[in-house]
Amino acid sequence: MKVFITGGAGFIGSNFIRYWMRAHPQCEIINFDKLTYAGNPANLADVAGQPNYRFVRGDISRPEDVLSALDPDVDLIINFAAESHVDRSIENPAAFIRTNITGVQVLLDAARERGIDRFVQISTDEVMGSLGPEGYFTEESPLQPNSPYAASKAAAEMLVRASHHTFGLDTIIIRSGNCYGPYQFPEKLIPLMITNAMDDQPLPIYGDGLNVRDWIYVEDYCRAVDAIITRGRSGEVYCVGARSEKTNLEVVETLLRLLNKPRSLIQFVEDRPGHDRRYAIDPSKVEREFGWRPQETFESGMAKTVHWYQTHRPWVDAVRSGAYREYYQRMYGHRKILKPSH
Ligand code: NAD
Ligand code: TYD
Secondary structure, three states, X not given: XXXXXXXXXXXXXXXXXXXXXXXXXXXXXXXXXXXXXXXXXXXXXXXXXXXXXXXXXXXOOOXXXXXXXXXXXXXXXXXXXXXOOHHHHHHOOXXXXXXXXXXXXXXXXXXXXXXXXXXXXXXXXXXXXXXXXXXXXXXXXXXXXXXXXXXXXXXXXXXXXXXXXXXXXXXXXXXEOEEEOOOOOOOOHHHHHXXXXXXXXXXXXXXXXXXXXXXXXXXXXXXXXXXXXXXXXOOOEEEEOOOOEEEHHHXXXXXHHHHOOOHHHEEEEOOOOOOOOEOOEOOHHHHHHHOOOOOOOHHHHHHHXXXXXXXXXXXXXXXXXXXXXXXXXXXXXXXXXXXXXX
């Protein structure tokens, strides 16, 4: 079997490739990635030399890049490639439209042209918008995206659905909650807070810190994706979550405890515009159809994650240098500091 994985140099993609090569050692992999700020070849340094792994640099929104890298004997496309950070989408949505929407249509067209057996779109719970204090997202929830990022991922889902319906392409859409674990770029909540705390820098919590996210350890997610890809039904949507809802404040307090750092590092700052209040997934379909369950609790996953960042200082220093410093200054430099409400 030959698999074409896009975005494999990013956070989830690199964890998935490492996982997949262990789980399916006979399989050949092409990792197709543009290497944006979020793509990092160092994330896969340990597998790069293996004979069944090949890296191709290219852009999913450019048909010529995709078609020249997509060997005719590829069986499966898994699309992890995306612009993935909500705050960047608020600052400048253009790249999100190009990669997350145009890029997906380019991949769908290429999949059809090459007669690929299955196309898997890695989507997000954010396409379903924001929940109140009660209730859960399911596969039947309406698409109500609120950020430019979420809107671009919802548009991608619609294009995948249309390719299935109109052209009979074998497709699957997987929506997960917030993933965390090794190799996550420190613009997202957990790695940003860990790496700031490691350096005794302030921890910028947006608004009142009571927004809720549903967290899943990346390796648990990779096992779920494997089960869905190999046993899931064409045309279906699958929601993956670990039943692990936490407020942002609870997440940061857990990290501070694991790192043995003081609560005084917390700084409440001006909220994200349009900030979704709560995400929570009902994963019953995936549990029922595949018997999948997460292996990590939030505590054990967080302990592993903190340990990984503490023991990979050179990786942390490399990704937090250069353009990251400008990004951080741009994103946080002018944010008003709020007085904590509690
Ligand atoms: P990431 O930002 O860490 O990695 C994205 C990767 O895609 C990078 O390697 C980047 O170089 C590559 N890429 C970007 N634009 C490209 C293009 N035009 N052509 C080819 N490659 C391109 O993202 P992630 O956190 O690993 O997320 C992976 C996927 O999972 C995304 O589709 C994202 O929407 C989805 N997702 C992520 C989370 C999460 O918590 N991280 C949750 C739900 C869904
Ligand atoms: P993030 O990791 O950006 O994921 P998403 O917005 O896609 O869920 O943010 C997770 C939560 O953490 C979200 O409620 C916003 C909040 N947050 C902060 O409070 N401070 C920060 O510096 C960041 C990056 C996020």
